[in-house]
Amino acid sequence: METLLQEHDFKLLKRVGTLIGIDEVGRGALAGPVFTAACLLNKALFEDKAQLAQTSIMRDSKKMSEKKRLSAFSTLVELKEAGLIDYAITSASVKEIDQKNISGATLLSMKRSLSTLITRIDPAADYSILIDGKPLPLSIFPYPHKNIIGGDDRSLSIAMASILAKVSRDAYMKSLDARFPGYGFAQNKGYGTKCHRQSVLAKGSCPAHRPLFLRKILQKA
Numbered sequence: 001m002e003t004l005l006q007e008h009d010f011k012l013l014k015r016v017g018t019l020i021g022i023d024e025v026g027r028g029a030l031a032g033p034v035f036t037a038a039c040l041l042n043k044a045l046f047e048d049k050a051q052l053a054q055t056s057i058m059r060d061s062k063k064m065s066e067k068k069r070l071s072a073f074s075t076l077v078e079l080k081e082a083g084l085i086d087y088a089i090t091s092a093s094v095k096e097i098d099q100k101n102i103s104g105a106t107l108l109s110m111k112r113s114l115s116t117l118i119t120r121i122d123p124a125a126d127y128s129i130l131i132d133g134k135p136l137p138l139s140i141f142p143y144p145h146k147n148i149i150g151g152d153d154r155s156l157s158i159a160m161a162s163i164l165a166k167v168s169r170d171a172y173m174k175s176l177d178a179r180f181p182g183y184g185f186a187q188n189k190g191y192g193t194k195c196h197r198q199s200v201l202a203k204g205s206c207p208a209h210r211p212l213f214l215r216k217i218l219q220k221a
Helices: 004-012 043-047 049-057 066-081 094-118 156-179 194-203 211-219
Strands: 018-025 034-042 085-092 127-132 146-148
Touching (some): 004 018, 004 049, 004 156, 018 094, 034 043, 049 066, 066 085, 085 094, 094 211, 127 156, 194 211
Parallel strands (some): 018 127
Antiparallel strands (some): 018 034, 034 085
């Protein structure tokens, strides 16, 4: 193994046949959906040394440059086409965030990613689910799972999910920039930068913004 993330998942795969890593992107943004991804890998990936070497740059997507993230995303697409991994990328809308709050909407998107992926797994397969962050009560997330604090920088499968969700959400936010110009979505990806907050105060909000997240900013206007 070339990285600690690879080593972590390789050790787990000695006990289970398949790993599914789940991560989210966009919880703290002022605008746009929250995206999640579920990424599946098994021993086959670790048996292909050339392909495995390409995953050595993968880690927490927030700690990667945009160029490296895009390269890693392309690698993940190739790995999926080669049958070495599988993944599902989903989101929860601004409306769903407003209705369910960010935690509820993130949970909804995670369920969507996971349920989509599970439909493509052999029902008899033995798999383990890894989630970045704190554990989720089975009463609201009815899938047995293991939580890993800082998992996107400790587990390869979670890091892969992080990259998939981040690149997908960034691309979506760039598309929103053309629909709602003047907020800098292509640059800030919906996060509350100084320029973004100033634009909201000057122009007001747009349909891409999360009403609950703008309350404090607009109250100061």
